[in-house]
Amino acid sequence: EAQVTQNPRYLITVTGKKLTVTCSQNMNHEYMSWYRQDPGLGLRQIYYSMNVEVTDKGDVPEGYKVSRKEKRNFPLILESPSPNQTSLYFCASSLSETQYFGPGTRLLVL
């Protein structure tokens, strides 16, 4: 089954404790993105990647890092999480302009 998976689905952490949210897709898509969803703001792009080893900032990249060492994986790294990064995070992949989304990761930073 074609899908985008994210782990973990739910995470509670404390300020400053490094964390990684994994994202994997099995559709051989070149393009992958990370978004955060906040009430009233819709989805805002954090980072995107057009292919292996090619990444770029989206609209809200501060406080986040990404890497793309393999085509299927695109982890999101929070080196020192802060409470304003409490949000719902979505990974997405695409071959063209239609995106396929993962189920989301709900993060709470205390």
Added chain:
Amino acid sequence: GDSVTQMEGPVTLSEEACLTINCTYTATGYPSLFWYVQYPGEGLQLLLKATKADDKGSNKGFEATYRKETTSFHLEKGSVQVSDSAVYFCALSLNTGGFKTIFGAGTRLFVKA
């Protein structure tokens, strides 16, 4: 800059009522337009899309027409069901070397039996 504006929710309707969710956009160039739907506890999934002016996208009884003259892409359905309760996102996509997608804020729809 490029942006998408959609009507604020929540929208509450009775089953079998007509639905319209307004969406307007601002973009340089010629974007493709989308409606994505998010059911409770799930990620977004594509509902319909249109890639050029006057195209009509349709799926599951929903439809939307790409209106370049009014820069709009309103979502319509003639008779909603309880199972249509979800959050609906209007979005545009621009091919800028990759595919940059800009989302509206989302409109929550509640359908009562």
